[in-house]
Amino acid sequence: MKKQTTKTKIWLTVFCVFAMVIVGVCWHFKVAEKIVSSAEAWKLDSGELSLHAINVGSGDALVVILPDRKTMLIDTGDNGEYKTTKKYYSEVLKLGKTLDYLVITHPHSDHFGEGTELLADYDFGEIFLPFVDSINSADDEANNGGKLPVAGGTAGANSKSYGAFIGAVYAEQTKITYLDDAAPILGDGYTITFWTPNVEYVRDHIDGSNPNPNDISAMMTIEYKNKVFVLTGDATGDDEAAFMSAVPENFFNGKDVYLKVAHHGSNTEKSNGAAFLNFIKPKYAMISAGKKDKKDYGLPSEAAVSRIEAVGAVVFATLNNGNIVFEVSPNGTFAYYLGEAVDVSGAYIGLIVVLGLSILYIWLGKTARITRSALFR
Numbered sequence: 106m107k108k109q110t111t112k113t114k115i116w117l118t119v120f121c122v123f124a125m126v127i128v129g130v131c132w133h134f135k136v137a138e139k140i141v142s143s144a145e146a147w148k149l150d151s152g153e154l155s156l157h158a159i160n161v162g163s164g165d166a167l168v169v170i171l172p173d174r175k176t177m178l179i180d181t182g183d184n185g186e187y188k189t190t191k192k193y194y195s196e197v198l199k200l201g202k203t204l205d206y207l208v209i210t211h212p213h214s215d216h217f218g219e220g221t222e223l224l225a226d227y228d229f230g231e232i233f234l235p236f237v238d239s240i241n242s243a244d245d246e247a248n249n250g251g252k253l254p255v256a257g258g259t260a261g262a263n264s265k266s267y268g269a270f271i272g273a274v275y276a277e278q279t280k281i282t283y284l285d286d287a288a289p290i291l292g293d294g295y296t297i298t299f300w301t302p303n304v305e306y307v308r309d310h311i312d313g314s315n316p317n318p319n320d321i322s323a324m325m326t327i328e329y330k331n332k333v334f335v336l337t338g339d340a341t342g343d344d345e346a347a348f349m350s351a352v353p354e355n356f357f358n359g360k361d362v363y364l365k366v367a368h369h370g371s372n373t374e375k376s377n378g379a380a381f382l383n384f385i386k387p388k389y390a391m392i393s394a395g396k397k398d399k400k401d402y403g404l405p406s407e408a409a410v411s412r413i414e415a416v417g418a419v420v421f422a423t424l425n426n427g428n429i430v431f432e433v434s435p436n437g438t439f440a441y442y443l444g445e446a447v448d449v450s451g452a453y454i455g456l457i458v459v460l461g462l463s464i465l466y467i468w469l470g471k472t473a474r475i476t477r478s479a480l481f482r
């Protein structure tokens with residue numbers, strides 16, 4: 106009888122170990138698949154415009170595939186996210202190593218943080234930079250001397266990392282355009298316009314004792330087939346006001362609008378103001394925000410999301426929806442695609458722990474029962 110029990114125990118243990126291996130393998134591949142899952146839904150066809158918010162946690166990393174197949178990267182994600190973005194560029198978008206445009210909306214590390222690594226791998230035809238000075242001395246020698254320094258602590262333009270990034274930009278020896286003076290890009294059936302900031306606005310906003318880099322976020326539109334993508338960086342209320350002054354009053358009339366929400370869905374610094382949202386009236390909105398944003402800053406803010414929904418928009422966030430893709434096809438229809446965002450690691454860890462405890466119970470069950478009954482005696 107004892108022999109039989111041991112044999113059963115061995116078989117149960119083998120089953121549990123086997124199940125653990127299966128769960129472990131599934132876990133590995135599930136996590137590895139997480140980033141590319143939207144590719145299953147989104148396919149690169151000819152002639153469409155697509156805007157991709159890569160799920161980089163806290164930060165922005167956007168890609169625009171233009172109808173003529175030119176490519177624009179808008180912000181890079183924060184330091185440490187390059188593995189995620191690179192995988193998306195190469196495996197989902199299948200981009201080559203020479204891209205057309207890189208835009209850094211403003212000098213905060215959650216927007217330029219992976220710029221140096223990105224430039225080590227990819228070449229760009231033109232790089233759009235904030236109109237501010239960095240601590241890189243090559244910057245002083247190479248620029249026209251008209252730029253002003255902007256504070257922002259260790260994450261801002263005065264940081265070593267921004268200085269290093271600017272060094273990498275100069276090493277590229279590519280065309281550099283400052284965002285206070287960027288002409289529209291007129292493509293085949295599409296137009297990209299840089300509305301803010303202009304030079305007077307930049308000087309006004311970085312002259313104070315504690316200037317805020319968010320204030321000078323580039324606000325852009327991409328028009329195609331009577332649809333408009335509005336891109337905002339981490340725009341503040343001042344920036345939104347400047348945008349509304351710069352854009353012609355009837356610009357959005359009769360057009361469907363799709364918004365990349367400002368500042369990770371923030372309610373501070375008067376971001377995502379009701380006046381701005383009523384001005385553009387988006388149909389769909391995408392927020393790039395991560396778990397850390399949620400935990401540390403309460404982002405995306407419920408108040409901001411409510412204001413966006415109040416003007417009739419459907420709101421997605423990378424935090425809940427994973428990678429987000431907005432697409433306008435050549436016949437003018439809009440579609441969105443959402444990536445896998447469910448964090449399954451907890452469930453897999455739970456299963457492995459349960460199986461591990463089962464093995465323990467199989468071998469020590471009798472001892473445990475004795476101990477328990479001893480306790481209640």
Ligand SMILES: [Zn+2]
Binds near residue numbers: 165213215339369
């Ligand atoms: Zn940001």
